[in-house]
Amino acid sequence: MTEGGVYMSARDLFELSVIEDFRSGRRTRVEAATVLGCCVKSVTRKSKRLREGGPGALRHGNRGRTPSNKTVTPVMEAALRLALSLYPDFNLTHCHEMLVANHGLNVKYSTFHAWCRKSGIKQGKRRRPSKRRLYRERMANEGLMLQMDGSHHEWNGSDKWCLIGLIDDATSDMPAARFYDGETTWGCMKTLRLVIERKGIPEVIYTDEAGWAGGSEKRRHFSQFVRACEELGITVITTPSAESKGRIERAWRTIQGRLVPELRHHGIKSMTDANRYLDQVFLPEYWAAKRTVLPRDQVSRYRRLPVGKNLDQILCLKYWRVVRRDHTVSYDGKEYRILGPDLGSLAGKDVTVHIDEEGETKWFYGHVPLETKLIVKPIRKWTRDAG
Secondary structure: OOOOOOOOOHHHHHHHHHHHHHHHOOOOHHHHHHHHOOOHHHHHHHHHHHHHHOHHHHOOOOOOOOOOOOOOHHHHHHHHHHHHHHOOOOOHHHHHHHHHHHHOOOOOHHHHHHHHHHHOOOOOOOOOOOOOOOOOOOOOEOOOEEEEEEEEEOOOOOOOEEEEEEEEOOOOOOOEEEEEOOOOHHHHHHHHHHHHHHOOEOOEEEEEOOHHHOOOHHHOOOOHHHHHHHHHOOEEEEEOOOHHHHHHHHHHHHHHHHHHHHHHHOOOOOHHHHHHHHHHHHHHHHHHHHOOOOOOEOOOOOEOOOOOOOHHHHOOEEEEEEOOOOOEEEEOOEEEEEEEOOOOOOOOOEEEEEEOOOOOEEEEEOOEEEEEEEOOOOOOOOOOOOO
């Protein structure tokens, strides 16, 4: 870091650009709060800190510090072990009371509740009363925020497909939608690629807590889709509430009511024909013509793909491996020998394997492609089963 400079992450830079837009009048306070995922008062506080202390003031003052009241890991592990072994059928409140009274647990209920949620245990059903929903204004610019979701339905009357699509919050335009067998990471990446090729790169994608967006436990800390969006400069915001992304939820209701009978009327049964009808007839002739509105601001917030960016190297699966001393790497039970180019010793260095939808692998050291060869091991004459 240069002397006198301020280190800012990609998230910090995005927050800075949103607050600057708000201060210059290009965004309203409510729009800035929605994009940043915070309340309106937080936007006011951030704007004040930026005005008084500059860009560095947007960073949280406690960044990098260990909380003074952090509970040590052994205490958490012991509490969860007791909860699972002795109180498996207790609700969280009752379980916490028993641990405090009988085992001397000295933590707050909120801390214990957070431990259980993080570990995936004692996830009871939510029984919350319905809340009054408030009207939210559309975003001002096209491409500023797209809502993304998948709709599972028997679209052809017999087979259950998933329609993955994105809808522009400012105009209700659907730049891309496509049928797939399921709501998968590959399906979401291919649909996003259509948006980028047709319109450009949006600023924000607003979606639910699906697995491909990092909502499931196994993908909470790493989602291939979110990783690809970060490389493209797209902010992904997830929400547990279907009502908060009501624009696309209402769109699915409308599309199911109209598209299903149209497909039946035209005798369309295959997914290929359904996708063709969706792209060439339904979206341009009905949705774009009758369901879209004009944005409040005519300036599009879609961005062009930067020079040097290759969608094939972004919209794929990426995994990191460490090169062994003999210049070999392994992935999915297979070993590969690095043949070139000559970059000196790569032992102990991190390399990346890119996997496309067909399963083809390509290895990279940074942005440098590596030439590799699959190592075919000899077959043993004797096996345990044969012996």
